Amino acid sequence: MDRITGVQLFMRVVEMGSFSKAALELGITQPTATKAVAAMEAHLGARLLHRSTRGVTPSEVGAAYYEKCKVIAREMDEASNLATLMQSQVGGRLRISSSVAFGRRVLVPIVLRYMREHPEVQIDFSLDDRYVNLVEQGVDLAVRMGRLADSMLGARFIGTNPWLLVASKAYLDAHGTPTAAADLSAHNCLVYSSVQGDDRWSLKTPSGDEQSIAVKGTFRSNNLSAVLAAANEGMGLAALPQYVARESMASGKLQAVLVNHSLPSQEMHAVFPSPKLVPAKVLSFIEYLQQALGGKWWLNF
Secondary structure, three states: OOHHHHHHHHHHHHHHOOHHHHHHHHOOOHHHHHHHHHHHHHHHOOOOEEEEOOEEEEOHHHHHHHHHHHHHHHHHHHHHHHHHHHHHOOOEEEEEEEOHHHHHHHHHHHHHHHHHHOOOEEEEEEEOOOOOOHHHHOOOEEEEEOOOOOOOOEEEEEEEEOEEEEEOHHHHHHHOOOOOHHHHHHOEEEEEOOOOOOOEEEEEOOOOOEEEEEOEOOOEEOOHHHHHHHHHOOOOEEEEEHHHHHHHHHHOOOEEEOOOOEOOOEEEEEEEOOOOOOOHHHHHHHHHHHHHOOOOHHHHO
16 A cells, blocks of 8 residues: 555544544455554554554554644645646646747747637747657647657647649749649759658649659758748749748749649647646647638638
């Protein structure tokens, strides 16, 4: 029997004046209760209880020990109540992690709106394109793109992130506009190197066939903003998320290429340290994300 359960047993024996009644209440046998208290006495080197035919009473040491145990029990109850309250209420500090481009362009306005609607929540928001260990770094929730690897983490689907091919008019005027997926191999392609298989672009043709095209080019980066800047400068074709390319397309700097083809959309997930006992503040923010990233969400950022 662990020490906390032993203390609880001792207290009930004192309060009820009986080993058998305390044992019955705690769902154990009387011999088990008697042995547990005897083990406590041996550990402390003092007699805690006087046993007689009339019942059980605390010794002088036992009475003092009982008073201290009541204080401990009260503190434990308060700690349990605090933990339950913090788990069930939306409040406190919420630590969020995201990639740089998505976090800066999309999540920042969502987070600020959420904070205005939930002033009881304080946000600690970190942006990093490197993999973040949620447990080691104390992160409550991370937004991750792409198919998730099997893990012990909890996860909720929050939406999809569509991609498209774009280029500037100057580049297309100088090098021609591709009309088929195979044409990409002859173009200078700006590669985003953080995506697995970045040197091969997969497209679905108008007939529904999947084609994987090996691409090459003079510029590659692990930063989407850098790839966007290169495309804006007419350096080549780029595969970009629609939320990244939207402003440049709206201003006329970029235009969509191979519009009758489609690139795979990325799944977006909210990931958190454990699938069990998820705090209310995490669930609340996930629900907010799911609402904000529904439909054609990329048109709003």
